[in-house]
Amino acid sequence: MTERTRTSSGFFVTREAPIHADDPVATPTAPPPDIVRAAYAELVVTDLARSREFYVDVLGMSVTEEDENAVYLRTLEEFIHHNLVIRRGPVAALAALSYRVRTPEDLDRAVAFYTELGCRTERRAEGFTKGIGDSVRVVDPLGFPYEFFYETEHVERLAWRYDLYTPGALVRLDHFNQVTPDVPRAVKHYQDLGFRVTEDIQDEAGTTYAAWMRRKPTVHDTATTGGDGPRLHHVAFATHEKHNILAICDKLGALRLSDRIERGPGRHGVSNAFYLYLRDPDGHRIEIYTQDYYTGDPDNPVVTWDVHDNQRRDWWGTPVVPSWYTEASLVLDLDGNPQPVVSRTDSSELEVTIGADGFSYTRELGDEDLPDWKKGEYKLGHQL
Amino acid sequence: MTERTRTSSGFFVTREAPIHADDPVATPTAPPPDIVRAAYAELVVTDLARSREFYVDVLGMSVTEEDENAVYLRTLEEFIHHNLVIRRGPVAALAALSYRVRTPEDLDRAVAFYTELGCRTERRAEGFTKGIGDSVRVVDPLGFPYEFFYETEHVERLAWRYDLYTPGALVRLDHFNQVTPDVPRAVKHYQDLGFRVTEDIQDEAGTTYAAWMRRKPTVHDTATTGGDGPRLHHVAFATHEKHNILAICDKLGALRLSDRIERGPGRHGVSNAFYLYLRDPDGHRIEIYTQDYYTGDPDNPVVTWDVHDNQRRDWWGTPVVPSWYTEASLVLDLDGNPQPVVSRTDSSELEVTIGADGFSYTRELGDEDLPDWKKGEYKLGHQL
């Protein structure tokens, strides 16, 4: 592991992400497209009306446009046509993670970049979804369906339309999260694509369990979580304040849909954001997220968490429910067929931290500076 | 069960609490003292410095006065001398639950009321704690150490002293919660003492698992939770807003004391309040609580929850950790000896709702008006 500094909060910071890939994807000689930000996800759902009810009536997203096969949705601060598409299909899955690029020419770069990697690419001048123009879709080296576009129809940014706000109003798409068996391999590839690591989770042996990577200056535009993959872990939307997230929980309770809440609300250790995880009617996981920090400096400190630190995933030490580690959405290839899932061979975060063989600490053992009463108490022991 | 109306939120309301005691405490002919509100708790702690750190440095309570044996604490809106006393002692326990009465003469009524019940009573003109004058302490028929007082030293209400506020500022003592084996017996007795039921949890067979009772017009000044008792379940302090409660969690994380968080934060079904449960260094449970509703009308509707309703204890369906049901503080008699604990013989809420034989529903089964996707999904199944 590279030189690192332990913070007063218990985690470590380094100047560069100390992640080494043993089985890297080759780095193309072609430059990557200049990605601005995570822009939208296209989810295939099995019952469009039921999903529309969840995203529109429960979560309060705005409908830009819809037809019998798809609903194009956006949050209140978005000015491009949509930041979520739900499309009717036979199998619940992710159809695309779509990124906005800086110029129309970046599409040519995307084609060259992935072609050199031997990936299947498809370009459509008219776009793959309504409201989006010339676009490139690929199956990336990790098996994920990625899209790149510049052209889009502008719609009204509804940020000032407080008459449309609900107590749990969603304002932005924040990030994606992808499940992949080999996290360092994925990180190395996405670094080649221009992403920078902001935080990660490792253990003393150097196993990397998860990493967060950004283009826009937040903690992430996408993250990779170790597990059987390629699968989609979640898509995250932002609210302005924490009470907005609590209001979503309250509303789900009022609708007797509290079982749509999978995990949280809570405070993340990683990212320092306040969070909530929901499951949509097909089981697609949606995070509601607010208040991470600015990461735009070229030397933004990289945060590394010990996988055994019980506050890494939840700063309050609340245990992560197992389904959050094990369940995820299938992803489609460019023909709409689910990609096969490859098992993770590295250690599982679930296994090393929860259950019979796992352990987590709230405070580091052997920290002799702590008074006795601060030592050696484990929240999990209180709870299970 | 008496006539009741099902609300659109899934629970029931009645005009009077439909609780029948099979083994009631006798109703005295003497009128009860006129209780204004739950005023303070006296907790015995085994390490005074460590407890002081928790209540003052972590929770931000103000010290009115202290000596080598005790610290007298108050929240920001309190004008009486203290609303919590922590006193050094050999065994962690509750020494007294203290209620303010309306007039000095109510102390005479308290003596007569409990004397008629055959309870041991002790009256001290100089009070049992600093800052409190003429007081009566009793061991009540349920085994709890109750205190009544009118005289108290006024101290400055610090409500306007925003320079003293912390992000998790506590403003009022809200209520107590007592564990007792026979809930209907306890309810009947506290009704005799002048309390009114606002909410309860029952099952179809009429077993009562818990009840909430008030003097001041909030959901409760005290509650009884079924379990082995007499024991103290918790003492609750109020914040102004929900983010104050989240801030306490954040701070505990920063201090690497997140294992002091036992349950929550969350939204109660019962009381509709936002909550958090902490454990102090001795394991005394402290609730942080905000935003229940006004109950002062003489015909305030009584809310009855089905014990199997998965949203009764947490409106978001988050499972209750078992320790919350099973652990509680010993209570002392007037000589400072722990009261023996009697086992509950009625059904256990833990057992009927969690684990192998228990069940809970998010939506009522067989509700044919629901679409298919709203039926029969159980959050616990997602999580365990």
Next chain:
Amino acid sequence: MTERTRTSSGFFVTREAPIHADDPVATPTAPPPDIVRAAYAELVVTDLARSREFYVDVLGMSVTEEDENAVYLRTLEEFIHHNLVIRRGPVAALAALSYRVRTPEDLDRAVAFYTELGCRTERRAEGFTKGIGDSVRVVDPLGFPYEFFYETEHVERLAWRYDLYTPGALVRLDHFNQVTPDVPRAVKHYQDLGFRVTEDIQDEAGTTYAAWMRRKPTVHDTATTGGDGPRLHHVAFATHEKHNILAICDKLGALRLSDRIERGPGRHGVSNAFYLYLRDPDGHRIEIYTQDYYTGDPDNPVVTWDVHDNQRRDWWGTPVVPSWYTEASLVLDLDGNPQPVVSRTDSSELEVTIGADGFSYTRELGDEDLPDWKKGEYKLGHQL
């Protein structure tokens, strides 16, 4: 002035309100009715549809019932039929301030109390508005139309119906505020009716400018503001949190109705509550209010503010707009005719604190303990 203590926040506390009436209303020998709380106001509006739009579409109140002449509205935590009635009429005015009493027999007490005072009283077994039973209406000695009732139709308390909450959700009626020329005379009379003073504004000469009085244990059920009267100053509804009040402002901006905002949002000195004043389409003033403090103790300290303390009306020193002092709603007699308005002869708070002759201080002049830079700066000087 009686013995008083100066607090560290700059105002004074006494054990009893030091208000003396030179021209008191006689104290009846008959006991007053036992008032539980301020329950509802009946406002006459000149355009029912336009007013309905304001209260329902903008403020989000729930309609319990309506017909061509009136709309019966309630907030989310109310279980009695309504806490606001808007009724169509030729002149915008207050028709009644209605209080709930503890028992049906309290109506007999109300009749006896006001009859002894020589006030016109009218009792209707069927009530004066829908949803309310046997009621007494009077023109009280100060000229205000007061109502008392016990019987009411229960409706569902919507507190748990978070699917109905808006970002600015109103949960309770909190209080009324009445403009009257002689504040001490009004205070003395309402004390006879059973109210207790919690706070007041005075000057060194003993002139009382306003007083706050309560039955339920909040800062007030009603207040009297010195001015030409009898007139209604405002009716106040409570939200849970401060952001709810900000959301109402944001929504009014989005609707291009920001000129409905008359004053605030801000923090009151008196009451310590967070506030906002709106004007409805007829100019009736509505306060939105949250987070005052508990006042239920029999010896609750009475707070007295100096009229020249610039933080008494707004803790942040924001100037009060003149219309807030000068404008108010007419009140009706039992025949529906506007009561004549009598001019105030005591000093005007507006004149002694704002404008050419008025002065206010942020810090007390001559406080030699302050560093120089804390002395003698006046916010009004910065602003006008």
Next chain:
Amino acid sequence: MTERTRTSSGFFVTREAPIHADDPVATPTAPPPDIVRAAYAELVVTDLARSREFYVDVLGMSVTEEDENAVYLRTLEEFIHHNLVIRRGPVAALAALSYRVRTPEDLDRAVAFYTELGCRTERRAEGFTKGIGDSVRVVDPLGFPYEFFYETEHVERLAWRYDLYTPGALVRLDHFNQVTPDVPRAVKHYQDLGFRVTEDIQDEAGTTYAAWMRRKPTVHDTATTGGDGPRLHHVAFATHEKHNILAICDKLGALRLSDRIERGPGRHGVSNAFYLYLRDPDGHRIEIYTQDYYTGDPDNPVVTWDVHDNQRRDWWGTPVVPSWYTEASLVLDLDGNPQPVVSRTDSSELEVTIGADGFSYTRELGDEDLPDWKKGEYKLGHQL
């Protein structure tokens, strides 16, 4: 004016800022340095202890380092050495607005860029302040002291240290705001320096009153406000939530320093952020700011507000206090001498919108789609 679209909120959006400079600064042939973000301001204060009290004890900023001449301060999420320096000096003034650049080589670009413009530049390998390395300072063509640096000492980002948070915790430096006589000239020059316009205020005749410009993807890193200049209008720091800003006001009230509040709190029309303006002991204006929107897309819509729209500066229509328009801090040249102030010759926003000749509307006049009651009411008329 270029093609523009009126939004449903009443302002206009265009694809490019429609600002034309009649008297432009020449565009250098040398490329500008690549600015990452506004990084810190250096303010000269006349009483260092008194200013330290304001920034540290009142606002809660963290001291990274200090000596007898200067205090180096940072907010909780900052990892570079400081984002505010207060330095003792004879005249209260701005010493530098400092921007972080992407690479060390950008300093060479800065020197070339400003040298070509004929501006005085000074480069110091050891930096101008502690904690900052190799730096370039210039007096820019508008007379402002600008600094550029890459090298800095990293300090701990205290974002997770919730034990250090106060209720009004500041987390980031957000932006600067500069007063300049000729706004289009300033905008054109800062566009040459690489800034992009996000919002502006104009009138029908094409006069530009103010413009907001960004490097990082928020509404601004700096803004130019029309007035006598060069002067510093304010430096802005961000909080996480709106209640944090309210807490600062509450604390200032508790400290009897409410006259430090100049304007707000309120909701901006421009930027949609929630705001508060304070004046430090020397009169330097500090804004507290939260929750503007993401602007990082290359075609981010530019918002243009009508100067007569009463909601442009405050979405709730609250009048702007005149001092906010007229008062500002002097700025220093590289020798530490105050720059001469040049009068604005274009129309004054204060004059065209407030007072005898000014007018503002809440709703556009003549909008025949509005019901009568929504027309022609002016908040200022209610208030003054």
